[in-house]
Amino acid sequence: MxxxxxxxxxxxxxxxxxxxxxxxxxxxxxxxxxxxxxxxxxxxDADRLDDYHRLERERIHLLLIDDARRGLEDIVAGHTQDADQALATIQKRRSPAQSATKPVKSRG
Missing domain, CATH: 3.40.1620.10 (YefM-like domain)
Known part of the structure; x- marks a missing residue:
């Protein structure tokens, strides 16, 4: 409309x-x-608002299905990583950035 x-x-x-x-x-x-x-x-109109909400829920479901499909394709292609290893890699990347942004304490 x-x-x-x-x-x-x-x-x-x-x-x-x-x-x-x-x-x-x-x-x-x-x-x-x-x-x-x-x-x-x-x-x-309230009925139209209900329709919009229903469409938005359907859109979210389609996005989730697409994410799942891409994830399965990654598994089939061998693009996987152990969860503990992935978390350790993320933490290593964050460590230098976090230490660089920590405020310096004054001694006096």
Whole structure:
């Protein structure tokens, strides 16, 4: 759905016409509420919000499946490392960086 100029509403106008805006949204419109000339909030139908949340959950699941697929491909290709060895490597990389950023204590 595209947003037109009449779907962009200043905050003060939205506050005074909330009932009318709610009816328009229930009829299928989406409203962008602005504050100080910049987008601030969106007013959408609750059912549509549920759909957006469902789509976002599905997107997250697809990303997780893709990560798992890539991980399995790494295993098949032999690109694996023992977990303890990997953690030790990470800790070794962090040690010089952490010691370089530690503050020097004054003695006096």
């Amino acid at each position: 595209s947003i037109s100029a009449r779907d962009v509403v200043p905050f003060t106008q939205a506050r005074s016409n909330l009932s009318e805006l709610a009816d328009q949204v229930k009829a299928g419109a989406e409203k962008i509420i602005t504050k100080n000339g910049e987008s601030y909030e969106a007013l959408i």
